[in-house]
Amino acid sequence: MLTLFVDADSCPVKDEVYRVAYRYALNVRVVANQSIQVPDGDAFQLVLVEDRFDAADDWIAEHAGAGDIVVTADILLAARCLELGSRVLGPRGRVFKDESIGEALAAREAQAYLREMGVQGGGPAPFQERDRSRFLQRLDELVQAVRRGR
DSSP states (O other): EEEEEEETTTTHHHHHHHHHHHHTTOOOEEESOOOOOEEEEEEETEEOOOOTTTHHHHHHHHHTTTTEEEEOSSSHHHHHHHHOOOOOTTTTSSSHHHHHHHHHHHHHHHHHHHHHTTTOOOOOOOOOOOHHHHHHHHHHHHHHHHTOOO
């Protein structure tokens, strides 16, 4: 059965995930290293991991698989999950795919290099309502595609 995995500690679209999960009667695993509120019901589970670097990522990568959807902004986790056959969606509605993950990883490395060299980046743009809307649309599309076996 399709499960939604949420890399939750800084995820701005948890409520949207819950809405889609209710609509399609999906299981949701909200993975975090601190306690956060999740909806009541057997379909929703908060998974608390230890407070160490990448603990949530490691748990998701160990439990997600083909036919699941992972919600994360972490490009390294996205790459790991794609290798497992999971679909991956960023909180701004970016669908990570096998064909494009290499470019995303390269951009991440370039940004890290620039930060090390002292070139300050402005960081990501503020999260906006259109990002939330795009995320909802893409999540709905991914759920339907998985259900149709595409």
